[in-house]
Amino acid sequence: MLTKTANSGTGGALVEDEPRQGKSASVKPADESRTAKAVPKSLTIYIDGEFFPEAEAKVSVFDHGLLYGDGIFEGIRFYNGRVFKLEEHLARLWDSAKSICLDIPMSRNEMTEALLETIRQNDLRDGYIRLLVTRGVGNLGLNPAQCKRASVIIIAATVSLYPENAYRNGLTVVTCATRRTSPSALNPAVKSLNYLNNVMARIEANLAGADEALMLNDQGNVAECTADNVFIIKRGEIFTPPIHAGALRGVTRSVVFDIAAELGLKISETDLTRHDVFVADECFLTGTAAEIIPVVKADGRVIGNGKPGPISTRMIARFRELTGETGTPIFP
Ligand SMILES: Cc1ncc(COP(=O)(O)O)c(C=O)c1O
Numbered sequence: 001m002l003t004k005t006a007n008s009g010t011g012g013a014l015v016e017d018e019p020r021q022g023k024s025a026s027v028k029p030a031d032e033s034r035t036a037k038a039v040p041k042s043l044t045i046y047i048d049g050e051f052f053p054e055a056e057a058k059v060s061v062f063d064h065g066l067l068y069g070d071g072i073f074e075g076i077r078f079y080n081g082r083v084f085k086l087e088e089h090l091a092r093l094w095d096s097a098k099s100i101c102l103d104i105p106m107s108r109n110e111m112t113e114a115l116l117e118t119i120r121q122n123d124l125r126d127g128y129i130r131l132l133v134t135r136g137v138g139n140l141g142l143n144p145a146q147c148k149r150a151s152v153i154i155i156a157a158t159v160s161l162y163p164e165n166a167y168r169n170g171l172t173v174v175t176c177a178t179r180r181t182s183p184s185a186l187n188p189a190v191k192s193l194n195y196l197n198n199v200m201a202r203i204e205a206n207l208a209g210a211d212e213a214l215m216l217n218d219q220g221n222v223a224e225c226t227a228d229n230v231f232i233i234k235r236g237e238i239f240t241p242p243i244h245a246g247a248l249r250g251v252t253r254s255v256v257f258d259i260a261a262e263l264g265l266k267i268s269e270t271d272l273t274r275h276d277v278f279v280a281d282e283c284f285l286t287g288t289a290a291e292i293i294p295v296v297k298a299d300g301r302v303i304g305n306g307k308p309g310p311i312s313t314r315m316i317a318r319f320r321e322l323t324g325e326t327g328t329p330i331f332p
Contacts, residue, residue: 065134082327170296
């Protein structure tokens, strides 16, 4: 049974790429036209069956999600009153849970209802959901057997990862020295709360003044970026690294496969090197927050003619049509 508590205080839009400052989550939207509200209002957050105003939404310091990054998450978008690819995100969440032996304390139907209700409580039609399942409260030892029950947290907010001109002009990426975690250590296919590997890569991109970091695996092949899958286009064909190269099985990545099939474009999974990226005609990244975004420079090499290419542009256009037209309705 879902309950709602009084919504007090001020807070507001979550911008995926910006730190939340102090108590209020008020951050400057990167793109005014695609985000909400001049006056940010407090978010209503779901924690284990109850709703809390943002300022009162708290978890125990003994939750192993905090102590050890022991837990899993999903980032999900909703557009125009519909949640995009909800079933796919929940399927991946359940796969991640199985992989780390975590019991999600609710059914998939209950999760769907909790998620939709959280969006309704926040009165949003377009935005971003952060869904977390933590190992729950234990003691200071890392043994998860100490944690009796996993916790479910759902945050619905607005998002704007990149400004609109980044979609028109493209991003710059650098290859970072930090290698993507080996699948034999912690498989990147598990969307775990342990993102320090990605954070370290992101720091390298920041220090280099680039928009994103290209992460290689232990073999020196491209794995993915810090929060996005990577695609290149060469002579009209699309290529992306296989999951076993150390990538998350991205939901947006699979939408690109669908769109390619629809447009009659050849697409394949293959090992890619930095060289392949440098000499590509086009390159783009995919992720729930970033959507499909072109890359025009990698390690100082201009990709193609330095402008988003025709296939990337068609992909973005079709993707935007799909996000606007399909998905699970939020308001029945
Ligand atoms: C490491 C990583 N790779 C790729 C992706 C893209 O996956 P998706 O399209 O499902 O958001 C994400 C984002 O969730 C990510 O965190």
